[in-house]
Amino acid sequence: MKDSIAAPKxxxxxxxxxxxxxxxxxxxxxxxIRVRGKLIRRSLKTxxxxxxxLRLTADEFLAQVTxxxxxxxxxxxxxxxxxxxxxxxxxxxxxxxxxxxxxxxAPVSRKLEAAP
Numbered sequence: 001m002k003d004s005i006a007a008p009k010x011x012x013x014x015x016x017x018x019x020x021x022x023x024x025x026x027x028x029x030x031x032x033i034r035v036r037g038k039l040i041r042r043s044l045k046t047x048x049x050x051x052x053x054l055r056l057t058a059d060e061f062l063a064q065v066t067x068x069x070x071x072x073x074x075x076x077x078x079x080x081x082x083x084x085x086x087x088x089x090x091x092x093x094x095x096x097x098x099x100x101x102x103x104x105x106a107p108v109s110r111k112l113e114a115a116p
Contacts, residue, residue, distance in 0.1 A: 015049070020056050031059045035067045 013022045029052035044055040
């Protein structure tokens with residue numbers, strides 16, 4: 001019974017090199033890299049093994065750098081506090097002043113000392 005059912009052809013072919021696989025119908029090589037627990041498969045856009053090996057090292061490095069940058073951004077990301085217009089509206093209503101902050105400092109008033 002098993003002989004009558006044709007086994008499907010494998011679409012992906014392993015290579016003797018780590019993280020390098022070949023898509024059989026097109027012959028294009030792909031990198032298969034696990035970075036931070038996620039499996040990434042990218043095309044190396046070549047059907048030559050020698051070129052694929054060279055591009056694989058660059059692709060692995062790029063994946064590591066990209067993941068590292070994304071992790072740093074995620075750690076640094078702090079949700080900004082929402083804008084509260086209350087104090088500005090209060091200043092406008094009380095003073096009827098369109099300028100919320102003065103552009104120049106007010107002059108310092110000096111008290112004149114009485115001469116003896």
